[in-house]
Amino acid sequence: MKVILIxxxxxxxxxxxxxxxxxxxxxxxxxxxxxxxxxxxxxxxxVAHHGWEFFxxxxxxxxxxxxxxxxxxxxxxxxxxxxxxxxxxxKGMGKIIWLNAPLQxxxxxxxxxxxxxxxxxxxxxxxxxxxxxxxxxERIPLYKKVADFMIDTAGKSVAQVAEExxxxxxxxxx
Numbered sequence: 459m460k461v462i463l464i465x466x467x468x469x470x471x472x473x474x475x476x477x478x479x480x481x482x483x484x485x486x487x488x489x490x491x492x493x494x495x496x497x498x499x500x501x502x503x504x505v506a507h508h509g510w511e512f513f514x515x516x517x518x519x520x521x522x523x524x525x526x527x528x529x530x531x532x533x534x535x536x537x538x539x540x541x542x543x544x545x546x547x548x549k550g551m552g553k554i555i556w557l558n559a560p561l562q563x564x565x566x567x568x569x570x571x572x573x574x575x576x577x578x579x580x581x582x583x584x585x586x587x588x589x590x591x592x593x594x595x596e597r598i599p600l601y602k603k604v605a606d607f608m609i610d611t612a613g614k615s616v617a618q619v620a621e622e623x624x625x626x627x628x629x630x631x632x
Contacts, residue, residue, distance in 0.1 A: 459552050459553060460532060460551045460552030460553070461482070461484075461530075461531045461532070461555060461623070461627065462532045462534060462548050462551060462552055462554045462555065463532065463534065463555050463557055464538060464548075464556050464605065465556050465558060465559070465601060466559070466590075466593065466594060466597060467535075468559070468564045468567035468571065469536075469557040469558065470557055470559065470611055470619065471533035472490075473616050474533075474557060474611075474616055474620050474623070475488070475532070475533035476531075477616055477617060477620040478531050478623055479531040481621070481624045482529075482531065482627070485531075486530065487524055487532045487533070488532075488533045489517060489520045489521060489533065489535055490517075490520075492523060492524060493513065493516045493519075493520045493535075496516055497516055501513065514537065514540065514541060517535055517537075517538060517541075517544070518541060518543055518544055518547075521538065521544050525550070525551050532551075534548070537597070539600035539604060545600075545603075545604050549604065553606050553607065553630075554604055554605050554606045555605065555606065555607050555608075555626075556602070556604075556605035556609070557611055558601070558608055558609065558610050558611065559610075559611045560611075561590065561591070563611070563612070565586065565590060568586060568590070607623075607626055607630075609622055
């Protein structure tokens with residue numbers, strides 16, 4: 459079975475995904491890393507040189523490639539839910555788990571990322587807090603619609619989140 463992690467940027471999808479894959483003894487794939495392999499550039503440069511629309515097309519290609527993999531954990535980009543084609547692909551691939559983090563946690567992580575070299579590109583030139591609030595208003599209904607299970611990450615360690623997901627998957631196995 460494939461386990462697909464969705465959620466807004468900086469909610470822990472990649473970090474949790476790596477640990478979850480270890481717990482489940484399956485491969486881990488990060489959809490953004492697959493996009494980087496396809497384009498041969500970091501996401502930040504892809505967006506700067508080609509724009510978000512180009513990135514979203516490559517993201518769909520990455521999801522299509524990952525759909526052919528065996529049992530695995532996949533961390534998607536936060537905007538993967540914006541394209542119906544992606545939603546249809548993901549729904550047919552496996553269990554979709556939504557990692558839902560508090561706004562304050564997201565902002566702290568994005569601020570921390572901004573101090574590092576491999577910064578996630580902002581969507582606008584505006585205020586990060588307002589941008590995040592606006593994006594969450596748009597995306598939360600999409601995450602809710604497609605998710606098979608939602609986990610609130612507030613106050614939980616990476617290990618706790620991964621173990622809670624693994625426990626859920628075990629309890630819902632047919």
